[in-house]
Amino acid sequence: MILDGSSPAAIEEAARALAAGELVAFPTETVYGLGADAGSDAAVAKIFAAKGRPSDHPLIVHVPDASAVTAFASDVPAFAQKLISALWPGPLTLILKRREGVAAAAAGGHDTIGLRCPAHPVAHALLLACARATPPVHGLAAPSANKFGRVSPTTADHVSAEFGDALPVLDGGPCRIGIESTIVDCTRGVPVLLRPGVLTREQVEAASGEALRSPGELAQQAPRASGTLESHYAPNARVRLMDAQALQTALDLLGQDASGIAIYSRAIVRTPSDKLLRRRMPDDAAETARQLFAVLREFDAQGVRLIWVETPPDDPQWEGVRDRLQRASAG
Ligand code: TXA
Numbered sequence: 001m002i003l004d005g006s007s008p009a010a011i012e013e014a015a016r017a018l019a020a021g022e023l024v025a026f027p028t029e030t031v032y033g034l035g036a037d038a039g040s041d042a043a044v045a046k047i048f049a050a051k052g053r054p055s056d057h058p059l060i061v062h063v064p065d066a067s068a069v070t071a072f073a074s075d076v077p078a079f080a081q082k083l084i085s086a087l088w089p090g091p092l093t094l095i096l097k098r099r100e101g102v103a104a105a106a107a108g109g110h111d112t113i114g115l116r117c118p119a120h121p122v123a124h125a126l127l128l129a130c131a132r133a134t135p136p137v138h139g140l141a142a143p144s145a146n147k148f149g150r151v152s153p154t155t156a157d158h159v160s161a162e163f164g165d166a167l168p169v170l171d172g173g174p175c176r177i178g179i180e181s182t183i184v185d186c187t188r189g190v191p192v193l194l195r196p197g198v199l200t201r202e203q204v205e206a207a208s209g210e211a212l213r214s215p216g217e218l219a220q221q222a223p224r225a226s227g228t229l230e231s232h233y234a235p236n237a238r239v240r241l242m243d244a245q246a247l248q249t250a251l252d253l254l255g256q257d258a259s260g261i262a263i264y265s266r267a268i269v270r271t272p273s274d275k276l277l278r279r280r281m282p283d284d285a286a287e288t289a290r291q292l293f294a295v296l297r298e299f300d301a302q303g304v305r306l307i308w309v310e311t312p313p314d315d316p317q318w319e320g321v322r323d324r325l326q327r328a329s330a331g
């Protein structure tokens with residue numbers, strides 16, 4: 001059931017349900033999360049069951065402010081502290097060494113923990129209400145509120161469509177950012193980018209004062225993150241990425257009665273048939289990130305077989321969108 005996220009009574013009701021070990025979905029500025037008390041292994045088990053996600057895939061724990069970090073993390077390197085000071089609250093998740101005996105199920109049994117302080121006012125109000133609840137909840141484990149491997153939800157309706165009407169969903173409107181947070185691993189001595197988001201490498205490097213590495217650059221392999229699996233964020237239709245010219249050539253080869261294909265491109269292409277669905281990709285990376293998952297869901301809802309997407313520009317601003325589209329088109 002969808003609850004009004006701007007209602008203080010709804011926030012209190014959601015916090016009570018979470019403190020009682022129930023699941024509640026809530027908005028963040030990136031995507032909607034499926035939340036549970038991070039301190040309760042039984043509550044967290046409900047997330048893995050609802051998502052169909054393997055229980056060794058770690059979840060992100062959401063905290064109301066930077067002071068909650070030490071409740072979950074045993075060690076915060078200086079560069080991680082700088083990232084927190086500069087970029088929280090915001091679309092940045094840090095992987096830190098986990099405090100022993102804390103949030104083991106949320107961490108998927110790993111000895112590290114992913115922490116994020118979301119900037120959405122409804123998420124913030126919920127986290128504060130949870131901290132005041134009886135018993136208090138100090139952090140919310142919350143993966144994106146979608147079934148395992150599917151596209152993340154950016155509206156309350158998307159969440160209800162995934163999990164049905166029984167799940168309480170706080171409605172905070174459409175997500176402002178639209179793709180998941182940037183993830184930086186801070187457990188290996190230097191910052192390592194595990195998942196790009198809307199923050200550019202330059203922004204992360206300026207904030208941390210260190211060069212940002214890629215997992216492949218370091219000798220030891222990073223733990224496998226589900227958001228880093230090749231085929232992830234996939235709609236039902238097959239996604240194919242092509243440059244504008246290849247897209248036009250492919251369209252020219254289609255006959256008059258071509259159907260079941262959707263096109264998402266910046267270039268204005270000639271389509272052979274007016275049965276093809278078409279959405280224009282914005283020129284702006286942030287605007288594209290905001291609408292990307294909703295557009296993929298919309299095409300799926302229309303029952304198309306194929307989604308042909310123009311490859312986004314090879315520009316730092318577009319890294320997060322490129323990453324999601326590459327994964328959506330893998331496999
Ligand atoms: O924007 C976001 O990050 C959203 C909102 C709800 O906060 N959450 C999100 O969660 O995208 P999820 O579970 O869909 O993706 C979390 C990613 C996964 O790839 C997971 O493997 C990785 O974070 N992760 C979490 N904890 C980790 C850890 N301890 N070590 C390595 N990766 C971790």
Ligand code: MG
Pocket residue numbers: 143144152227
């Ligand atoms: Mg996810």
